[in-house]
Amino acid sequence: MISSNVEEYLEALYNLTRNGKVATTTEISERLKIAPASATQMLKKLADGGYVRYSPYRGTTLTEKGLRIAEKMTRKHRLLERFLHDILKIGESMVHKQACEMEHSLSDQAEVALCQFLKHPHRCPDDHMIIPPCDLPFSSCKECLERYADGVDRVERRGENLTSIGDLREHDVGKVAFIRGDRRVLQRLLDMGLTPGTSISVVKVAPLKGPIEVAVRGSKLALGRDIACTVFVETAKSGARGE
Amino acid sequence: MNVKHQKDSKHLTIALAGNANVGKSMIFNQLTGSNQIIGNWPGKTVERAEGSLHFEGYDITVIDLPGIYSFSTFSLEEVVSKEYIAFEKPDVVVNVIDASLLERNLYFTIQLMEMDTPLVLCLNQTDVAEKKGITIDTHRLEATLGVPVVATVATRGKGIRELVKTAVQIGQRKRELKQIPIKYGEEVETRINRLAELMESERVESPYPARWVAIRLLEDDTDTKELVGSQSEHVTDAAQALTKELETIHKEPSFVVVSSERYSLAARTASDAQKQGIVRTSFSDTLDSITTHRILGYFISAGAIGGLMLWTFIIGDFLSRLLSDVLSLLEPARPRVTGPILSILWNGVFGGFIAGVTLVIPFVLPFYFMLAMIEDSGFLTRVAFMMDNAMHKIGLHGKAIIPFILGYGCNVPAIYSSRIMETKRERLLAAFVITLAPCSARTVVILGLVAAFVGIQWALALYLIDILLIFALGRIAFKVVPGRSTGLIMEMHSFRVPSLSVVAKQTWTRTRSLVYVVIPIYVLGSALVQALYAVGLLEPLNDVLSPITVWWLALPAVTGILLIFGIVRKELTILMLAAIYGTTNFALFLTPVQMITLALVTMLYIPCLATIAVLGREFSWKAASAMTLAEISFAIFAGGIASRLLSFVF
Numbered sequence: 072m073i074s075s076n077v078e079e080y081l082e083a084l085y086n087l088t089r090n091g092k093v094a095t096t097t098e099i100s101e102r103l104k105i106a107p108a109s110a111t112q113m114l115k116k117l118a119d120g121g122y123v124r125y126s127p128y129r130g131t132t133l134t135e136k137g138l139r140i141a142e143k144m145t146r147k148h149r150l151l152e153r154f155l156h157d158i159l160k161i162g163e164s165m166v167h168k169q170a171c172e173m174e175h176s177l178s179d180q181a182e183v184a185l186c187q188f189l190k191h192p193h194r195c196p197d198d199h200m201i202i203p204p205c206d207l208p209f210s211s212c213k214e215c216l217e218r219y220a221d222g223v224d225r226v227e228r229r230g231e232n233l234t235s236i237g238d239l240r241e242h243d244v245g246k247v248a249f250i251r252g253d254r255r256v257l258q259r260l261l262d263m264g265l266t267p268g269t270s271i272s273v274v275k276v277a278p279l280k281g282p283i284e285v286a287v288r289g290s291k292l293a294l295g296r297d298i299a300c301t302v303f304v305e306t307a308k309s310g311a312r313g314e
Numbered sequence: 315m316n317v318k319h320q321k322d323s324k325h326l327t328i329a330l331a332g333n334a335n336v337g338k339s340m341i342f343n344q345l346t347g348s349n350q351i352i353g354n355w356p357g358k359t360v361e362r363a364e365g366s367l368h369f370e371g372y373d374i375t376v377i378d379l380p381g382i383y384s385f386s387t388f389s390l391e392e393v394v395s396k397e398y399i400a401f402e403k404p405d406v407v408v409n410v411i412d413a414s415l416l417e418r419n420l421y422f423t424i425q426l427m428e429m430d431t432p433l434v435l436c437l438n439q440t441d442v443a444e445k446k447g448i449t450i451d452t453h454r455l456e457a458t459l460g461v462p463v464v465a466t467v468a469t470r471g472k473g474i475r476e477l478v479k480t481a482v483q484i485g486q487r488k489r490e491l492k493q494i495p496i497k498y499g500e501e502v503e504t505r506i507n508r509l510a511e512l513m514e515s516e517r518v519e520s521p522y523p524a525r526w527v528a529i530r531l532l533e534d535d536t537d538t539k540e541l542v543g544s545q546s547e548h549v550t551d552a553a554q555a556l557t558k559e560l561e562t563i564h565k566e567p568s569f570v571v572v573s574s575e576r577y578s579l580a581a582r583t584a585s586d587a588q589k590q591g592i593v594r595t596s597f598s599d600t601l602d603s604i605t606t607h608r609i610l611g612y613f614i615s616a617g618a619i620g621g622l623m624l625w626t627f628i629i630g631d632f633l634s635r636l637l638s639d640v641l642s643l644l645e646p647a648r649p650r651v652t653g654p655i656l657s658i659l660w661n662g663v664f665g666g667f668i669a670g671v672t673l674v675i676p677f678v679l680p681f682y683f684m685l686a687m688i689e690d691s692g693f694l695t696r697v698a699f700m701m702d703n704a705m706h707k708i709g710l711h712g713k714a715i716i717p718f719i720l721g722y723g724c725n726v727p728a729i730y731s732s733r734i735m736e737t738k739r740e741r742l743l744a745a746f747v748i749t750l751a752p753c754s755a756r757t758v759v760i761l762g763l764v765a766a767f768v769g770i771q772w773a774l775a776l777y778l779i780d781i782l783l784i785f786a787l788g789r790i791a792f793k794v795v796p797g798r799s800t801g802l803i804m805e806m807h808s809f810r811v812p813s814l815s816v817v818a819k820q821t822w823t824r825t826r827s828l829v830y831v832v833i834p835i836y837v838l839g840s841a842l843v844q845a846l847y848a849v850g851l852l853e854p855l856n857d858v859l860s861p862i863t864v865w866w867l868a869l870p871a872v873t874g875i876l877l878i879f880g881i882v883r884k885e886l887t888i889l890m891l892a893a894i895y896g897t898t899n900f901a902l903f904l905t906p907v908q909m910i911t912l913a914l915v916t917m918l919y920i921p922c923l924a925t926i927a928v929l930g931r932e933f934s935w936k937a938a939s940a941m942t943l944a945e946i947s948f949a950i951f952a953g954g955i956a957s958r959l960l961s962f963v964f
Contacts, residue, residue: 255388255800256800256801256803258384258386258388258569258573259383259384259386259388259803260803261569261570261573261574262383262384262386262388262421262573263383263418263803263805264417264418264421264577266570266573266574266577267566267570267574268574269577275602275603275606275699277606277608277699277700277702277703278608278612279703280703281699281700281702281703282699282702282703282712282802282804284606284699284806288417288418288577288581289414289415289416289417289418290415290418290805290807291805291806291807292803292804292805292806293695293698293699293702293712293802293803293804293805293806294801294802294803295702295706295711295712295801295802295803296702296703296801297801298800298801298802298803
């Protein structure tokens with residue numbers, strides 16, 4: 072089983088390698104508050120395990136395998152932050168630290184239950200960073216709610232890298248994979264052409280976190296930012312996840 | 315052919331159905347010309363357009379249905395369209411399609427075919443399609459679907475005659491209906507058939523065709539489940555099981571499967587029938603990039619709204635001057651408060667009528683015309699796109715900008731148009747915000763009192779303060795009103811030259827609610843309230859209200875009944891002031907502070923009686939009273955504060 076230490080590293084790398092950046096050893100040691108030598112040692116071990124690609128001079132990036140775990144950890148961390156902040160009303164200064172400690176012991180089952188309990192939130196309370204989508208193969212959160220009882224573990228897991236339309240930039244393209252949200256909105260999005268596997272391209276992103284205009288099936292659709300954040304697409308560029 | 319036949323067999327109904335912005339209204343206009351009646355669907359606050367035409371001895375009624383994207387209805391308007399097609403069973407449905415958006419449009423066409431409706435496809439805007447390099451083989455499309463296809467360019471009247479001819483043929487069943495049934499994937503089809511058979515054996519009755527009901531059951535549609543479940547639980551249980559089977563096979567919820575397959579069919583049919591030539595960047599695309607540009611776009615949006623307001627301001631100012639001229643010319647138009655009761659009543663009736671005709675309509679009409687032009691050209695969707703974020707702060711989304719701007723003309727039609735918001739909560743919030751927008755009557759007060767005697771900059775300041783208050787109060791309402799809001803999902807159709815006939819129709823529809831709602835209330839209310847004053851029943855109210863008016867607001871005691879008058883007609887406030895004091899030179903008995911305070915309170919305190927009536931009808935009397943109460947309290951509060959602050963300035 073993966074140790075908490077490994078999970079911490081991968082999570083830190085996830086945050087440092089957003090937007091396709093490479094993480095330097097200095098950055099990693101600073102973030103995790105350890106000596107650079109220890110960091111280097113750990114990174115070599117992670118590279119051996121296939122979680123990262125490590126180059127002494129250029130820096131570290133996550134592999135597919137490492138990315139998946141990192142995403143999961145980040146997801147758990149952020150879900151916990153939401154829980155601590157919104158439900159338990161823990162003070163903001165404590166939330167991050169507490170979530171950090173709890174995330175390693177949160178089982179996958181508990182994670183799903185937490186997501187449902189919190190009504191599938193999109194973002195963190197403090198820095199408003201998006202909560203990565205879970206890797207369950209449902210098309211919508213409603214399905215997750217309905218079918219979770221049937222035994223989630225028997226269902227396959229997805230492996231693709233997903234980005235929400237809300238995070239895309241102009242001229243990005245993608246294929247619809249998964250839509251969060253309530254049935255009514257979901258049906259409307261389907262009726263307007265956003266069915267699974269459909270190609271979309273971003274025509275315009277309104278400034279100040281405004282709506283996003285996408286081209287789909289030959290016509291143009293404006294989606295409010297919140298709704299855009301519930302539609303997840305597979306993009307060509309994996310690993311370059313913008314925030 | 316045989317003129318001796320009874321009228322009924324030579325009569326048929328045509329319903330126009332299709333997505334929004336495909337040119338349905340143009341087709342409707344082409345078919346019916348001036349023989350149009352526009353009303354409301356019974357029991358619903360959705361506009362109904364009905365017209366008639368005569369063709370080769372046939373008496374044809376044409377109904378223009380609200381735009382609809384799918385029978386899984388998202389908004390109230392779509393429910394109306396769905397129910398009309400299902401229950402009224404028109405003789406023929408003309409499905410108007412935008413030739414440049416074939417794939418999207420065919421999605422609904424397939425649903426219409428599933429409902430077994432006698433259908434004619436009207437392929438409209440073929441000229442626009444050509445400009446985009448798209449050519450459509452209508453014969454191929456016809457062969458694939460088994461539905462007659464007629465190409466039209468509604469703006470030029472091309473193809474209309476053939477459209478009517480084909481519609482009549484289908485409607486009268488003179489032409490065989492050879493619709494080719496749409497088939498889903500096999501695993502879906504077997505289940506549909508199973509359910510259809512089951513429904514037959516269980517003798518389930520419904521106004522819809524069995525196949526359609528089966529599909530809806532597999533889509534897990536709530537309304538259909540209720541309809542069938544109340545007759546046979548056996549069927550709904552079976553449907554549940556079959557739905558689960560589909561989900562296991564596809565690893566998707568069943569309704570996603572159905573929608574996806576439907577779109578695949580639409581896509582295949584479309585690509586089969588159309589050819590895409592070279593796509594040239596159209597003028598529309600260029601305009602798009604300008605109007606949604608991160609900086610320029612905002613300037614343009616602000617400029618458009620500002621321009622509309624300025625236009626309003628200039629016309630309003632002109633009209634208020636006109637009104638004061640009219641006041642001195644037409645004696646009877648001035649409210650009378652002395653003399654025999656009957657002549658006062660008549661004076662009230664006449665005055666109310668004149669006010670509606672000479673003030674509200676000439677002011678509102680050009681305003682709505684300008685707005686309809688902006689709307690029809692497609693410009694307004696871009697404004698909504700840019701403004702969505704700001705609207706979010708008060709719990710609405712970009713589309714709300716339309717009813718909001720309408721409110722500056724008159725609150726009544728603006729509240730009707732809040733139905734374009736999808737949820738009840740959003741409609742309520744939109745209506746609340748609308749009532750805070752100063753309508754033309756309030757503009758008359760602001761201009762006649764503040765602009766004329768204190769200064770135009772103060773009048774402008776009042777408008778600005780109003781916008782800020784709308785945001786502040788809107789936010790509070792957002793927290794208080796229960797329910798949820800949807801986000802923006804809006805089709806951005808291409809820019810086009812607005813068609814005058816559609817614009818005229820829109821303008822008239824909005825102005826019409828003024829004529830039918832506002833004027834009667836104006837007339838009766840004025841008569842009543844003037845008469846009450848004349849017999850002295852209102853005077854005592856001055857004393858009752860004086861703690862508020864005199865002490866808190868620092869206004870003369872007479873303001874008490876002025877504000878009561880203002881409930882009937884906002885501009886009656888200053889008209890009655892002139893009548894009671896016998897002069898229109900308000901500076902003689904009101905200080906600048908008092909004038910601004912009075913204008914502020916008038917602007918905020920209560921929607922007029924006509925507005926309250928509409929609020930009560932559209933929503934509930936509980937909601938209407940809550941809003942009224944909230945606004946009165948806030949207006950009085952704000953007025954008192956303003957009065958005290960202003961005394962430092964003047």
